[in-house]
Amino acid sequence: MTGRRWESKEIAKHAFAWLAVAVLAAGCATTGDTTSGTAPVSDPAVVAAAAPAKAAVVINSMSIEGGQEDVRIHFGATGVVKHELSASRDSMSVVVKLEDASFEGLSRLTQVGDGTISTIALSDEGQVTVSLATHADSIVVSKDTGFTLVIAPVQSAVEASSVKPMAAVAENNAKVSxxxxxxxxxxxxxxxxxxxxxxSDGLRLVVDVEGITLAGGEIFQEYTEGAIKRVIVRESADKVRAVLEARNSDFLKSYTLSKTDNGFKVLFGSTEETVSVAVATPAPEAAPVVVAQTMDAETPSPVAAEPNDGSVGGGEITDFGFHQDKDKSYVDLLFSKMASYNVAEASGTRVVIDMLNTRLPSRFQRALDTSAFAGNIKLIAAYQRKADTRVVVDLTQPTPFTVLKVESGLSLAFEGGSGAEVVTSTTSDKIVLVGGEGEPMSKAETMGTKATGYKGTRISMDFVNADIRNVLRLIGEVSGLNIVTGSEVTGTVTIRLVDVPWDQALEVILKAKGLGKEIEGNIMRVVSAERLDAEHQQVLEKQKAAEEAAKASEPLSSEIFPVNYAEAGEVLDKITALLSERGTASVDERTNTIIVRDVDEKIELARELVARLDTPTPQVLIEARIVEVSSNYNEDLGIQWGGQYTADASHGNSTGYGFPNSIGIQGSTGAGNYLVNLPAAAAVAGSPGAALAINMGHINDILSLDLRLSALETSGKGRVVSSPRVTTLDNKPAEISQGTEIPFTTISDDETEIESIDYLLALKVTPHVTSDSSIMLKIEIKKDAPSTTYFATDGTPAKETRTANTEVLVRDGETAVIGGIITDSTSESTSGVPWFQKLPFVGWLFKSQTSRVEKTELIIFLTPRIVQLDQTTDL
Structure with missing residues (x-):
């Protein structure tokens, strides 16, 4: 086949034609943007196709932006434009064919004349033709609303070749196999x-070769079969650049570069390599980022490591650290078992490398802040990502690096060591995962929510004066959330958090800065807490206004509620509190009903309230059993004795004196003529009990002696049982009483009146039925009795009163026992002749003794029962 040749020109600074994708991606980064382009070949070739778009797209704007390195033509459209780019240096034109697109309001021919572009022509068939004033490369960047055509003029390769005059000159028979x-x-x-x-398209591998030039000119070859589609070799500035275009992006994921005596070779797949490897995607920056910088061939060690598919590994990280020499900075990783790696990302200021099938111990799951060191490495973080260990290197600027194989590990060598100038970082700080993949929060979560448990992946953070927005963005990366921050989210934070869940770290950081968050789906919006509260208040006010507007338009209804058991007037106030501003309620006292007029919702609430309140008051039947038990014991001991003596003429023993001629001595003039008359008390009452009488007399009846001993012991037991029953309403007192009425006489103003004193046993009970059908009893007991000790002047006994108050809780039908009022009375009394009764031995001849013991006990048994009433409440 006929080979097409490149002109001896190079792309503008930093190999623009090959890295324009990265440049525009940084400037035009929007969700869904795609980039396409062509190699600058002599014949037109289909290079790129944008993402699918809607049919009949209208292109309605065009603008031209000129720069030092390129000229950009921006086309605005109503949607995504499908296109096909054809570029030819020989024809000095660029053609973009558009599919299903039309121009509206644009001039069909535009004269430019800026030294790069002569004219821009638009056709009705949907084609853009750009006439060039100089040789140039071109590329198209698609966006959601149009596309941008970038045209970059090329320079003479002859001028560029003078950069390294000492480079070896290649033979004329240079070839590619x-x-x-x-x-x-x-x-x-x-x-x-x-x-x-x-x-970035994944289909083109760029190899820069230093130390040679192409005297035989450029090489361009195409292949109809095999994985390689096209190979281009040409001079570029101070080196020779080879471009290999593959048919499948997977083919370029693993490759090895090696030198030969007559050139170099590229090996695809997993092989041992002798020089450095570059496997990465270039960054979206203005300059190319070489993600693997070659080592000099004479350098004996270390050698570049080999990325592969993870067939080896299975060990763990045994050491993770950082060191520097004068020219380079190193990130060191040692393995218990050698592991393969994959460069997952190399985008300007960040490099991400996965150590495949390798475990990272928790002691190494951390972030190393190296911003205080010279060089370009700002922060290094390592964390476990499923079965792999991920290492993230944060750079202050795009920096070439090499992955080097060392003994039992790898070393990432970055340009710029301890002798480099310290560059102030403008990129974000980093954090490190500690416990695996991130876990997003639930929808609509806010700062006001108090977390009872954090479920996020554990992370460690150690920053000094870090930009709060960068910290939030990093947490978004860990959590899998998209972060949107308000304009008020500014300032810096100083953080040191070790092994904490990311959601807890987020909450602490936001609280420290007075911020709040709101999550919807996978998007988290961060604003000030005041603004978030104001927004929520606005939402509530709008909802309330909408509800009030809806209620204002709702028709009113009327309903009559009969009240059966309660007073309608008492229920009215409670119903009025439920009604809306438009609602009214009134009472018809004659029928004891409530009339309500309001919206249906409020009427239903009133219906439920009346049903709950209009219930019969529970009734309680109280069965009381009052038992009064008494016992008494009396013991009496008494003596009676006396006698007489007669001295007179009739008895023949007169005194012989004139006075006294006769003498008569006896105990008393009363019955029995007792000198000491102290019988037992019962004997006095007419019941002699036990008595012993002794009578001694003279034969002439001049002297006689009578002696009588009496004794009585009495005991008794009594039991009085009463069983009153009373029914009362809930919370209404019931009273039971029984007793004796003793009359007495009063005299006033020459009038005599008969009055009485009540000696009662009174029981007052107030029941309360609880919600679980228990009964609370409030009990008051009062017992009055005539006094046996104190009497009025007319002999009326005084009143002795005993009371008790208590509260008990019993189940329906159970019996409560009130240990009643117990009286225990013991008394002893002695009656005798003064002085003589105290004589030893013979004192009992002059006294009597009485002992009394009385016991009474009042026991009350209460059995409350709830009276069940059949009822039907029909509202």
Whole structure:
């Protein structure tokens, strides 16, 4: 086939044609943007196609932006524009064919004349034709609302070749051989260095070769079969650049660069390598980022490591650290079992590398803040990501690096060591995962929610004066949430958190800055707490206003509620509190009903309230059993004795004196003529009990002696039982009483009146039925009795009163026992002749003794029962 050749020109600064994708991605990064482009070849070639879009898209704006390195033509449209780019240096034109698109309101021909573009022509068939004033490369960047055509003029390769005049000159017979899994470049000399990277489309591998030039001109070859589609070799500035275009992006995921005596070769797949490897996607920056910088061939160690598919590994990280020399900074990883790796990301100021099938111990799951060191590494973080260990290196600026294989591990060597100038970082701070994948929060969660448990992945953070927005963005990366911050989210935070869930760390940080959050789906919005509260208040007010507006338009209804057991007037106030501002309620006292007029919702509430309140008051039947038990014991002992003596003429023993001629002595003039008359008390009452009488007399009856001993012991027991029953309403007192009425006489103003004193046993009970059908009893007991000790002047006994108050809780039908009022009375009394009764031995001849013991006990048994009433409440 006929090979197409490149002109001896190079792309503008930093190999623009190959990295324009990265440049525009940074400037035009929106969700869903795609980038397409073509290599600057002599014949038109289909290079890119945008993402699917709607049919009949209208292009309604065009603007031209000129820069030092390129010219950009921006086309605005109503949607995504499908396109096909054709570029040819020989024809000095660029053609973009549009599918299902039309122009509206745009001039069909625009004269530019800026030295790069001559004219821009728009056709009715949907085609853009740009006439060039100089040789240029081109690329198209698609957006959701249009596309941008970027045109960059190229420079003379002759001028560029003068940069390294000492480079070896390749022979005229330079050639490229494509074999199974490898591409061999024969350029006539051994290169001084190799480096490579994959473009963002994943289909083109760029290899920069240092130390040689192409005297025989550029090489361009196409292949109809095999994994390699096209190979281009040309000079670019101070090096030779080779571009390999593959048919499948998977083919370029793993490759090895190696030098030969006559050039170099690229090996695809997992093989041992002798020089450095570059596997990464270039960053979306203005300059290319070489993600693997070559080592000099003469350097004996270390050698570059090999990325592969993770078939090895299974060990763990045994050491994780950082060190520097004068020229480079190193991130060191040692394994218990050698592991493979994969460069997951190399986008300017961040490099992410996965150590496949390797466990990271918790002591190494941390972030190393290296911002105080010279060089370009700001922070290094390592965390477990499923079965792999992920290492994230945060840079202050895009920096070339090399993945080096060392003994039992890998070392990431970044340009810029301890002798480099310290660069102030403008990128974000980093955090490190500690416990696996992030877990998003629930929907609509806010700062006001108090967390009872945090479920987020554990992280460690250690920052000094870190930008709060960058910290939030990093937490978003861990949690899997998209972060949107308000304009008031500013300032810095100083944080040191070790092994805490990310959601707890987020809450602490937001509280410290007076911020709040709101999560909807996978988007978290962070604003000030005041603003969030104000927004929520506005939402509530709008909802309330909408509800009030809806209620204001709702028709009113009327309902009559009969009240059966309660007073309608008492229920009215409670119903009025439920009604809306438009509602009214009134009472008809004659029928004891309530009339309500309001919306249906409020009427239903009133119905439920009346049903709950209009219930019959429970009735309680109280059965009382009052038992009064008494016992008494009396013991009496008495003596009676007396006698007489007669001295007179009739008895023949007169005194012989004139006076006294006769003498008569006897105990008394009363019955019995007792000198000491102290019988037992019962004997006095007419019941002699037990008595012993002794009578001694003279034969002439001049002297006689009578002696009588009496004794009585009495005991008795009594039991009085009464069983009153009373029914009362809940919370209404019931009273039971029984007793004796004793009359007495009063005299006033020459009038005599008969009055009485009540000696009662009174029982007052107030029941209360609880919600669980128990009964609370409030009990008051009062017992009056005539006094046996104190009497009025007319002999009326005084009143002795005993009371008791208590509260008990019993079940329906159970019996409560009140240990009643107990009286225990003991008395002893002695009656005798003064002085004589105290004589020893003979004192009992002059006294009597009485002992009394009385016991009474009042026991009350209460059995309350709830009276069940059949009732039907029909509202």
């Amino acid at each position: 494509v074999g199974n899994g490898e591409v061999d470049f024969s350029v006539g000399a051994a290169p001084a260095g190799l480096s490579g990277f994959v473009l």
